[in-house]
Amino acid sequence: MLLYWVVKKIDAIPICKIEIIDLQKVSSAKEGLVDDExxxxxxxIFKLLGEPTRLKIILSLFDNELCVCDLAAVVESTVSAVSHQLRLLRNSRLVKFRKAGKMVYYSIEDAHIKQLIEQTKQHVEEN
Amino acid sequence: MLLYWVVKKIDAIPICKIEIIDLQKVSSAKEGLVDDExxxxxxxIFKLLGEPTRLKIILSLFDNELCVCDLAAVVESTVSAVSHQLRLLRNSRLVKFRKAGKMVYYSIEDAHIKQLIEQTKQHVEEN
DNA sequence: ATAACACTTGAACATATATTCAAGTGTTAT
DNA sequence: ATAACACTTGAATATATGTTCAAGTGTTAT
Incomplete structure (x- = not known):
């Protein structure tokens, strides 16, 4: 693990090796970052959407709530596997659920997510 | 692996077990899916953004191109680790690079990505 | 030519994670 | 009470993946 960064030159002269080349750009880039948390x-959020099965699950819930069993049918997986994934999505508040007897109906909790996915779908379709 | 789905009841009577409960909802949800590819x-795309270091790399390149060494400084990692990640981002055309002597400057290739990230940033900041 | 440098790359390693299987929980039906 | 059911959960397994280390490539400087 890297512990210290030493500034050797302030301007963009190509001298690197654990040192910074262009301090100004580095500083400005660092300011553009968000805090670690x-x-x-x-x-x-991105990682949750970044798994094909999970993405399918979310897409399946785009218009209608579905019970776990039907969800498994739609994404062509097992009830258990889907249930495990739903737990992750629930924990991050991307989906919510309502119980009706022994059934559990899942739906999308986070409206922003729809927008993200729609945008990415368009993006992919452009290529 | 699941091979066959058998429809047992067409209406929403709670009978599941490898069978479908509400065929209409399942069909309609399936239509909403995109093809596998x-x-x-x-x-x-989501997965690439779903890794903290990689996300930092992309955020670092939001406003300025950076060489690998400076990029490593910004995200507080090693040159090697950053280079490995850059290869992935390059392969998916999220970043591009230009060579200048022994230096290699990376920048964002995909403008859509900025939008995705900005949106997610806002979303996170709302909570 | 030699050395220093910026970066890349492959192998090894450790860690994360998706799926499966079996068991468990709570509800409904008989 | 018993059985069937819809779902959840924990452990085990296999796979994917991020980082490190060492070596390699191509460029610039001396």
């Missing part, structure tokens, strides 16, 4: 939160 | 592409 926020970065983790953002990454967590 | 597109689903993979979408998931791939």
């Amino acid at each position: 926020k970065n983790q939160s953002m990454a967590r | 597109k689903n993979q592409s979408m998931a791939r």
Whole structure:
């Protein structure tokens, strides 16, 4: 693990090796970053959408709530596997559920997510 | 692996067990899905953004191009680790690079990505 | 030519994670 | 009470993946 960064030159003269080349750009880029906690939160959302089965689950819930069994049918997986994934999505408040007897109906909790996915769908379709 | 789905009841009577409960909802949800290849592409983009270090890298490149060394400084990692991640981002055309002597400057190739990230940043900041 | 440098790459390693299987929980039907 | 059911959960397994280390490539400086 890297512990220290030493600034050797302030201008963009190509001298690197554990040192910084262009301090100004580095500083300015660092300011553009978000704090670590926020970065983790953002990454967590993206990661949840970044798994084909999970993405399918969310897409399946786009228009209608579904019970776990039907959800498994739609994404062509097992009830158990889907249930495990739903737990992750629930924990991060991307989906919510309502119980009706022994049935559990899942739906999308986070409206922002729809927008993210729609945008990415368009993006993919452009290529 | 699941191979066959058998429809037992067409209406929403709670009888499941490898069978479908509400065929209409299942069919309609299936129509809402995208084909597998597109689903993979979408998931791939999300997955790339779903790793804290990689997300930091992209955020670092939001306003300025950076060489690998400075990029490592910004995200507080090693040159090697960053280079490995850059390869993935390059392969999926999220970043591009230009060579200048022995330096290599990376920048964001995909403008859509900025929008996705900005949106997610806002979303996280709302909570 | 030699050395220093910026970066890349492959192998090894450790960690994370998706799926499966079996068991468990709570509800409904008989 | 018993059985069937819809779902959840924990452990085990296999796979994917991020980082490190060492070596390699191509460029610039001396």
